[in-house]
Amino acid sequence: MAGLIFWRKKREDKAQEVEPVVLETVVESVIEPAVEEPVVVTAVIEEPVIVREPVLVAEPILEAVQLPKRKFSGGIKSLFSRIKFDVENINDLEDVLIQADFGVDAAESIVAQIKSRAKTSGAKSEAELKQILTDLLTESFTRDDIALKLDSGVQPYVILVVGVNGAGKTTTIGKLANWLVQGGAKVTLGAADTFRAAAVEQLATWAARSNSEIVKPTTEGQEPASVAYEAVEKAIANGSDIAIIDTAGRLQNKQGLMDELAKIRRVIEKQTPISEVLLVLDATTGQNALSQAKAFAEAAQVTGIVLTKLDGTAKGGIVYAIQNQLNLPIKLVGVGEGIDDFAFFDAEEFAQGLVG
Amino acid sequence: MFGNLSDRLVETFKNLRSKGKLSATDIDATLREIRRALLEADVALEVVKNFIAAIRERALGDEVSKALNPAQQIVQIVNEELVQILGGEQKRISFAKNPPTVIMLAGLQGSGKTTLAGKLAKWLKDQGQTPILVACDLQRPNAVNQLQILGESVGVPVFAPEVGNGTGNPVTVAKDAIKHAKQKQFSVVIVDTAGRLGIDEELMKQAKDIRDATDPDEVLFVIDSMIGQDAVNVAKAFEDGVGITGVVLTKLDGDARGGAALSVAQVTGKPIVFASTGESLDAFEPFYPDRMASRILDMGDILTLIEQAQKSFDEEQALEMAEKLAKDNFTLEDFMDQMQQLKKMGSIKNMLAMMPGAGKLRSQLDNIDEKEIDRTEAIIRSMTPKERKDPKVLNGSRRLRIAKGSGMTVTDVNSLVNRFEQAAKMMKTMAKGGNPGLPGMPQGLPAFGGAGSQANKNKKAKPKKGGKSGNPAKRAAEAAGISLESQGDSGSGSAFGLK
Numbered sequence: 044m045a046g047l048i049f050w051r052k053k054r055e056d057k058a059q060e061v062e063p064v065v066l067e068t069v070v071e072s073v074i075e076p077a078v079e080e081p082v083v084v085t086a087v088i089e090e091p092v093i094v095r096e097p098v099l100v101a102e103p104i105l106e107a108v109q110l111p112k113r114k115f116s117g118g119i120k121s122l123f124s125r126i127k128f129d130v131e132n133i134n135d136l137e138d139v140l141i142q143a144d145f146g147v148d149a150a151e152s153i154v155a156q157i158k159s160r161a162k163t164s165g166a167k168s169e170a171e172l173k174q175i176l177t178d179l180l181t182e183s184f185t186r187d188d189i190a191l192k193l194d195s196g197v198q199p200y201v202i203l204v205v206g207v208n209g210a211g212k213t214t215t216i217g218k219l220a221n222w223l224v225q226g227g228a229k230v231t232l233g234a235a236d237t238f239r240a241a242a243v244e245q246l247a248t249w250a251a252r253s254n255s256e257i258v259k260p261t262t263e264g265q266e267p268a269s270v271a272y273e274a275v276e277k278a279i280a281n282g283s284d285i286a287i288i289d290t291a292g293r294l295q296n297k298q299g300l301m302d303e304l305a306k307i308r309r310v311i312e313k314q315t316p317i318s319e320v321l322l323v324l325d326a327t328t329g330q331n332a333l334s335q336a337k338a339f340a341e342a343a344q345v346t347g348i349v350l351t352k353l354d355g356t357a358k359g360g361i362v363y364a365i366q367n368q369l370n371l372p373i374k375l376v377g378v379g380e381g382i383d384d385f386a387f388f389d390a391e392e393f394a395q396g397l398v399g
Numbered sequence: 400m401f402g403n404l405s406d407r408l409v410e411t412f413k414n415l416r417s418k419g420k421l422s423a424t425d426i427d428a429t430l431r432e433i434r435r436a437l438l439e440a441d442v443a444l445e446v447v448k449n450f451i452a453a454i455r456e457r458a459l460g461d462e463v464s465k466a467l468n469p470a471q472q473i474v475q476i477v478n479e480e481l482v483q484i485l486g487g488e489q490k491r492i493s494f495a496k497n498p499p500t501v502i503m504l505a506g507l508q509g510s511g512k513t514t515l516a517g518k519l520a521k522w523l524k525d526q527g528q529t530p531i532l533v534a535c536d537l538q539r540p541n542a543v544n545q546l547q548i549l550g551e552s553v554g555v556p557v558f559a560p561e562v563g564n565g566t567g568n569p570v571t572v573a574k575d576a577i578k579h580a581k582q583k584q585f586s587v588v589i590v591d592t593a594g595r596l597g598i599d600e601e602l603m604k605q606a607k608d609i610r611d612a613t614d615p616d617e618v619l620f621v622i623d624s625m626i627g628q629d630a631v632n633v634a635k636a637f638e639d640g641v642g643i644t645g646v647v648l649t650k651l652d653g654d655a656r657g658g659a660a661l662s663v664a665q666v667t668g669k670p671i672v673f674a675s676t677g678e679s680l681d682a683f684e685p686f687y688p689d690r691m692a693s694r695i696l697d698m699g700d701i702l703t704l705i706e707q708a709q710k711s712f713d714e715e716q717a718l719e720m721a722e723k724l725a726k727d728n729f730t731l732e733d734f735m736d737q738m739q740q741l742k743k744m745g746s747i748k749n750m751l752a753m754m755p756g757a758g759k760l761r762s763q764l765d766n767i768d769e770k771e772i773d774r775t776e777a778i779i780r781s782m783t784p785k786e787r788k789d790p791k792v793l794n795g796s797r798r799l800r801i802a803k804g805s806g807m808t809v810t811d812v813n814s815l816v817n818r819f820e821q822a823a824k825m826m827k828t829m830a831k832g833g834n835p836g837l838p839g840m841p842q843g844l845p846a847f848g849g850a851g852s853q854a855n856k857n858k859k860a861k862p863k864k865g866g867k868s869g870n871p872a873k874r875a876a877e878a879a880g881i882s883l884e885s886q887g888d889s890g891s892g893s894a895f896g897l898k
Contacts, residue, residue, distance in 0.1 A: 138444055144627040147438050208650060208678075209509025209623060217540075238678070240517075240552070241545035248540035248564060294653040325509060329441030329627025331655035352508065354596050358629050380538075380596055 049193035049200070049228065051284050121399025128176075129169050133158060136176075143397070144329050145360030149367070153179065177398045183363065184390035189372045192318050192346065199231070199278040199286045201311055203271075205304055205343050206323035207335055208292030211351035213242065215323050215377055216287050217249030218385040223285055230255040231281065233274025233288040235267040235307065246289050252382060256281060267291065267303065272310045279314065295338030304343040321374065323349045326359035336365045350388070351377035426458045429473055433696075440695045442658035443631040446665045453480060478692055484661055485688035490645060490670035494587075495616045499531075499580045501588045503613060505606050505641055506621035507633060508594030511649035513542055515621055515675055516591040517549030518683040523587050524555055530587040533576040534559035535569040535609055538593035538602075546591055553680055556585075569593065570608045577613055590615070603640040610641055618643045619672065622663060624651050630659035631666050638667045645672035648686065652676040658695050729823050731787040735779045738772050777805040778815050790816050 122139045133154065140150035153176075160166070160175050193200045202219075206212050213236070220230045232250050236242035237260050250257035258274035271288045278286035290307060293300035311317055322345040324332050339345050350359050353376050362373050373388040430451050437447045457476050494500045502519070504512045516532055523530045532550045534557060536542035543563035550557035558576045561567030573590055580588045592609055595602040610618060620643040622630065637643055646663050651674045664671055671686040779787060781804030786793055793801075793816060802809045 141438060142444050142628045144441075144629075147435050207625070207653070209511055211509060213540075239514075239545070240548035241541045244544050245539070245541040294650060296654040297652075325623075325625075327507065327623075327627060327629045327633075328625050329630075329655070329658070330439055331441070331625040331653065332627075334654055352596055354599075358627065361627065 049191065049223075049226075049284070050196060051198060051228070122397050123173075123399055127169070128172055130161070130167050130172070133161075133172070140360060143358050143360040144332075146330055146333075146364050149360070149364045153363075173398050177394045180363075180394035180397060181391050184366065184373070184388075184393055186366075186372050186390075189347075189374055189388055189390075191374060193285070195316070195318065197316060199275070199283040199315065200318040201275055201278075201315060202285065202287045202319045202321060203290065203308065203311065203317055203343065204287060204321050204323060204349075205290050205339055205345070206292060207294055207325075208239075210292065210323040210325045210328075211349075211377055212236075212292065212323045213245050213249065213289055214380075215321075215349050215351060215375070215385070216246065216289050217253060218377065218382055219375070220249065220255045220287060221253035221382050222385070224254050228284040229282065231274060231278035231283040231286045232257045233271050233278075233286060234259045235270040235274070236289050236291040237265050237267050237270060238291040242289070242291065255287075256283065268307045268310045271307045272314070275311050275314050295335045301338060301342035304339075308343060319347060319374075320345045321347050321349050322371070323351055324359075324362070324365075326350050326353045326376075328361065330361060332361040333364055333368065336369050336371060340369055340371060345371060347372050347374035349373075349375040349377065353378050423459065426455065426473070430455055430458070433477055436696060437658060437661075440656035440658035441625075441627050441630070441662075442695065443628050443662035443666070445631065446662045449665070450480065450484070450661075477696065481661065481692035481695065482688045485664050485691050486670040486686075490672050492645075492672065493616055498584070498586045499577070499588045500586065500617075501577065501590065501613050501615040502617045502619060503590040503592065503610060503615040504619050504621055504647075505592050505637055505643070506594060507623070507626075508539070508596050510594065510621045510623045510626075511675060512536070512594060512621045513545050513549065513591055514678075515647060515649060515673075515683075516546060516589050517553055517555075518675060518680050519673075520550065520555040520589055521553040521680050522683055523589075524553065528586045529584070530555050530589055531576070531580050531583075531585040532557045533573060533588060533590045534561070534563065535572050535576075536591050536593040537561050537563040537567045537569050537572070538565060540564050542591070542593070549680070569605060570612050573609045574612045588613070603636065606641045617645060619645050619647050620663070620667075620669070621647045621649060622659060624648045624657040624659060625653060625655040626659045630662040634663040634666045638669070643667060643669055645670055647671070647673045647675060649675040652682065656695055657691065660691050661695060731779050731782065731790055731819055732784075734819055734822070735776060735787075738776060774805075774807060774811070775815055778802075778807055778812055781805040790819060 122143055128136065136157070137150045137154045140153060141147060145153070156179055157172065157175050160179070161172060164171075164175070166172055166175055191202075204212050204216055216232060220232060223230050230253070232246055232255050234243040234246045234257060236246070243259050247257055247259065249255075256277070258270065258277050260270045261273075267290060271290075274288055275286050277283075288307070288311070290304065291300075293304070295301065308317060308320075320343050322336060322339045322343075324335065328335070336345070336348070348362065348365065348371055350362060350373055353359055365371055366373070375385055376388055377385045433454065434447055434451050437450065438444065442450075454473070454476055457480075458473050492500075492502070504516055504519075506512050513536065520530045520532055532546055532555055534543040534546045536546070541564065543559050543561065547557045547559055558572075558579055560575065561569075561572055569592065576588060576590065579585075590609065590613060592606055593602060595606075618641055620634065620637050622633070626633070634646075646660075646667070646669055648657065648660055648671055651657060660671055663669075671688075671691075674684055674686045674691075676682045676684060778801060781801045782793075786797060786801075793812075798809050798812045798816075801807075802812050805812075
């Protein structure tokens with residue numbers, strides 16, 4: 044399952060020793076399918092040798108850290124508790140999708156696609172139609188970048204967490220930090236939400252629960268960018284694998300506050316590249332989520348979405364539009380209030396859960 | 400992404416203009432657009448369905464078919480119905496006869512309860528009440544702490560015997576709080592409770608227990624204005640589970656259209672009491688149903704605009720102006736009068752934003768420099784009466800004096816004089832063309848469009864000969880130097896058949 048492994052610099056080894064090992068694995072993995080399909084062999088075998096070699100010398104040696112598995116546990120419920128889904132009622136699907144916040148346009152387009160696929164395949168029964176819908180949703184949510192990108196070897200990996208007020212940023216960070224620490228990673232949190240009353244303390248509570256380090260503002264109302272800078276600085280100094288920076292919630296139409304995010308990005312990147320910028324979206328949010336995603340993507344260069352508060356009702360459909368229009372992957376989902384209640388997004392699981 | 404509702408209706412009505420009367424098919428097309436607009440604003444589907452059915456019924460009735468302008472009539476009906484559901488009049492907090500008044504806050508996680516508690520406390524305190532905040536959210540890490548900080552910053556005491564973070568019994572805290580408030584004679588008790596994730600029976604029961612323990616005068620349901628279709632389920636759950644007396648919409652300073660307001664009002668039948676509009680503790684105001692209706696429809700407040708235009712349009716002055724035009728003695732003083740009339744209508748930007756079809760102009764609206772009117776006025780006010788009557792006497796030294804007097808440059812003065820001359824010439828032509836229309840303000844205004852402002856120059860309206868709009872609002876827009884027609888869409892500006 045995606046996102047279960049992160050890569051960190053091997054702490055003792057030297058570069059030369061591992062080079063052949065890595066090469067070997069590359070070649071090995073290529074040869075395997077080649078046995079079944081001989082046609083491809085020549086073309087593929089050459090490639091890694093020529094292209095990969097120079098890169099590997101410069102790259103740091105990475106070891107894989109296995110993290111505990113995470114699955115949705117009943118986070119999503121079927122769309123079809125309300126209607127019967129068959130050929131006659133196919134138009135009711137539009138209503139159901141609208142009620143799950145897919146939006147009018149997406150709902151119309153999905154229904155149209157299902158109709159045309161059903162026509163082509165001659166599908167009629169409820170099971171067949173559900174399969175078509177499942178496939179369609181799986182296809183549109185499947186992508187190869189849903190894992191957290193923690194593999195560059197440049198440590199600490201910095202994760203910046205952004206979103207509107209009340210979306211669940213701090214809670215998400217707490218859960219994520221806990222999971223990373225359980226997997227053996229050293230984590231430093233940066234409390235750059237210096238605006239909301241007690242936000243720093245809230246993050247500190249999560250830091251204690253998850254055994255993470257935390258960098259707090261040293262003065263009251265300290266510039267958030269400077270807290271972010273200090274957090275990354277400390278993460279580098281204390282040899283952290285991962286630094287997670289919390290930011291204050293902000294509504295996406297407040298230009299000044301959005302500019303502040305750009306600034307936070309800049310000061311962090313003076314020290315080390317940012318690996319992930321996660322936008323936290325409340326799954327109960329309606330069509331405004333699209334406006335949020337657009338604005339945050341622009342200001343903070345979001346790399347992925349965390350969908351929080353999936354509590355067992357069919358909702359969060361707006362992510363379909365977000366993915367289609369903005370090409371942003373959903374990476375994590377929050378499914379409850381406990382420290383372990385989050386999971387990695389899985390297209391198939393999500394689609395099957397919705398269609399039920 | 401999508402045009403707003405008024406833009407879409409413009410499209411729908413484009414084909415109808417010649418017809419005048421609306422057929423049932425026309426009405427259905429219109430209603431489809433309205434349905435879509437409501438859904439895009441996150442009004443819950445079942446609420447939309449009922450709403451559209453009600454509109455259809457009225458739209459098919461006499462009211463519309465007999466109306467002079469049926470399309471406009473539909474829009475008016477939609478607006479009326481929306482305002483009605485949202486609560487025609489404002490609802491106020493009811494205070495207990497025997498203090499303390501107890502106000503309990505309930506809602507989903509992250510809807511903004513704790514922040515709201517702080518704002519509410521401040522608002523009450525400013526009204527001379529002596530509120531106390533009670534920290535019954537013992538669930539979320541540091542919610543108690545947050546409330547304490549908020550209380551401190553608004554100068555309201557906080558009753559918080561438990562530190563929270565998952566320990567302590569909120570029902571006991573609530574009970575003790577009431578006792579404490581009675582003893583110390585606080586007039587209002589504001590109870591902050593733990594947020595719930597979706598519909599959680601255990602926490603709902605806790606909220607119910609707190610309610611039973613405190614017997615609140617108001618149970619305010621706090622809801623995020625960005626919430627989607629789930630708003631109905633959540634509202635129902637809280638109404639059934641705890642029983643609410645009013646609703647507070649939060650985060651209205653965002654750009655969400657806030658259709659949830661309509662869903663919640665419809666489903667619970669409870670009034671929306673307050674709107675929370677920002678992060679500062681003052682950003683808190685009573686709820687205005689009419690404003691919310693316009694926001695949900697993203698329709699531009701055309702009705703208000705028409706009203707305003709009619710109000711500030713002084714008929715007598717207009718007649719006088721017409722005479723002057725005919726006699727060809729339009730002066731800079733008249734020019735200034737016109738501008739002042741325009742100012743009475745309010746900010747040009749706001750006014751234009753209210754125009755249907757203005758969506759297309761929205762980005763350009765930002766280029767309008769409202770100060771331009773002030774500057775022009777300053778220049779004219781720096782002239783002697785003689786100069787105002789007869790700009791021809793303005794020689795170099797007079798212009799320099801005027802520039803100095805008004806804090807502008809000679810170039811500005813020159814450009815104003817030029818624009819005035821052009822305008823006067825044009826109006827003369829218009830007047831002689833025998834169609835002064837309703838003359839009051841518009842004709843002179845192509846001239847005021849902005850000294851040296853490139854953006855405005857391009858948009859100067861050339862009032863069409865014989866085509867003066869009968870709609871004061873539209874004329875005002877023409878007047879403001881922005882032609883809706885110039886957008887390559889002859890339909891806009893005449894939305895709802897206002898032309």
